[in-house]
Amino acid sequence: MYRDELETLRLCDGEGLTQEEAGRKMGVSRGTIQRIITGARAKTARALTEGHAIIFIDDDET
Structure with missing residues (x-):
């Protein structure tokens, strides 16, 4: 899971922000947040x- 996916989950599911609010915090559109969070939730x-592990990938390492 990439850093932006984890951050989106934290903001929307952990802190209860709307996708629009999370988008403003992350500097991206609501549509981008929707795409990111859909993938993150599926993973x-x-x-x-x-029963798989969740592996966190540092974007700087890719």
């Missing part, structure tokens, strides 16, 4: 239901 759900 999280897959890891939890299939």
Whole structure:
């Protein structure tokens, strides 16, 4: 999971911000937040239901 995916989950699901509010904090559009969080939630759900580890990737290392 990339840093932006984790941050989006934290803001929207952890802090309860709307996608629009999270987008403003991250400097991206609401549509971008929606795309990021959809993928992040899918990765999280897959890891939890299939017993996989969630690996965090530092964007600077890719």
